[in-house]
Amino acid sequence: MRPVRTSDDVMEIGHGYQRAMILFTALKIGLFRGLAEGPCGAPLLARRIGADPGKLAVLLDALSSLGLVGKRAGRYRNAGIARDLLLPGPRSMESILLHHLDGWGEWGRLPSAVRAGREPRIRAEGGYQENFIRGMEENARERAARVARAFPLRARERLLDLGGGAATYAVAWAEGCPDAEITVFDTPGTLRITRKILREKGAEGRVRLVEGDFLKDPLGGPYDFVWISQILHAYAVPDCVRLLRRARASLAPGGRVGVQEFLLDDGKTSPPGAAFFSVHMVAVTDGGRAYTAGEIAGMMRKAGYRKVVAEPKDARGVGIVHAFGGPS
Numbered sequence: 001m002r003p004v005r006t007s008d009d010v011m012e013i014g015h016g017y018q019r020a021m022i023l024f025t026a027l028k029i030g031l032f033r034g035l036a037e038g039p040c041g042a043p044l045l046a047r048r049i050g051a052d053p054g055k056l057a058v059l060l061d062a063l064s065s066l067g068l069v070g071k072r073a074g075r076y077r078n079a080g081i082a083r084d085l086l087l088p089g090p091r092s093m094e095s096i097l098l099h100h101l102d103g104w105g106e107w108g109r110l111p112s113a114v115r116a117g118r119e120p121r122i123r124a125e126g127g128y129q130e131n132f133i134r135g136m137e138e139n140a141r142e143r144a145a146r147v148a149r150a151f152p153l154r155a156r157e158r159l160l161d162l163g164g165g166a167a168t169y170a171v172a173w174a175e176g177c178p179d180a181e182i183t184v185f186d187t188p189g190t191l192r193i194t195r196k197i198l199r200e201k202g203a204e205g206r207v208r209l210v211e212g213d214f215l216k217d218p219l220g221g222p223y224d225f226v227w228i229s230q231i232l233h234a235y236a237v238p239d240c241v242r243l244l245r246r247a248r249a250s251l252a253p254g255g256r257v258g259v260q261e262f263l264l265d266d267g268k269t270s271p272p273g274a275a276f277f278s279v280h281m282v283a284v285t286d287g288g289r290a291y292t293a294g295e296i297a298g299m300m301r302k303a304g305y306r307k308v309v310a311e312p313k314d315a316r317g318v319g320i321v322h323a324f325g326g327p328s
């Protein structure tokens with residue numbers, strides 16, 4: 001990402017929310033799905049999706065200037081990038097984008113969150129949890145098989161995917177090692193959606209689902225490997241250490257833990273995506289933020305883990321810190 005140098009650059013940041021909302025609105029009102037029924041003018045599309053034709057035309061023209069929609073002789077069609085990424089399909093980003101829209105209200109209150117700590121959370125409209133969990137699946141689907149290969153399980157090893165969300169990683173491990181025993185622990189609200197996703201993928205029965213609050217309820221076990229992916233950033237350091245201790249207590253002799261996070265570099269100002277994500281956590285959680293690999297390693301040592309190793313981050317800044325924690 002290019003650093004800000006000119007007044008135009010500053011204005012581009014100031015206007016950023018407008019572009020985001022043009023895209024979010026198009027997704028929210030089903031504009032791309034409506035156009036997928038066939039190229040058409042604004043009045044016909046307005047009838048298809050239930051919108052005001054004049055206002056819809058303004059939105060369509062802006063989407064056209066972004067390159068997401070094509071316009072010829074007053075008729076609009078989805079651009080290739082929109083067909084690939086903004087409609088249902090194997091590369092769809094619909095849910096993760098709608099999840100970002102769900103955070104809009106809380107971002108609007110970021111100044112008061114930063115000044116004075118948090119006020120009660122704004123509940124986003126219905127569908128929040130579904131967008132969130134399906135969005136996590138979209139984020140993880142390309143990475144999960146790579147991670148499962150990098151940390152192979154032996155036959156009959158027991159893995160706990162703590163806060164496993166859509167079970168994307170759990171299913172990847174189940175596919176890589178059909179004899180392993182895979183458990184996903186998550187909240188009842190999340191697992192309701194996980195069950196739907198597993199049914200859609202024909203993967204019911206591949207993983208065991210356990211409902212609970214991982215900071216309070218028994219985690220079961222013993223496990224040979226506890227996987228904690230994209231969890232710690234939602235919690236302040238004392239709760240992270242508490243969770244890591246609870247995970248360690250559930251390990252079998254020789255057991256390991258892997259923590260995956262969107263990691264900041266040591267100075268915490270890069271990569272930019274992780275620095276912005278950290279602000280997102282300030283906006284939407286009570287004490288969370290992004291951490292550096294060194295901070296996560298420190299929390300692991302405090303929780304009693306040994307032989308802590310940080311693997312290099314990928315291009316998006318996602319990295320894994322792993323360690324041994326079971327009784328030796």
Ligand SMILES: C[S@@+](CC[C@H](N)C(=O)[O-])C[C@H]1O[C@@H](n2cnc3c(N)ncnc32)[C@H](O)[C@@H]1O
Pocket residue numbers: 133136137140162163164165166168185186187190212213214215228229230231
């Ligand atoms: C950001 S998602 C990560 C999902 C998955 N691990 C992944 O990497 O794709 C965080 C998950 O943690 C779960 N979670 C958060 N707090 C929890 C708690 N106290 N007890 C159990 N699960 C929790 C959420 O329901 C959600 O599924």
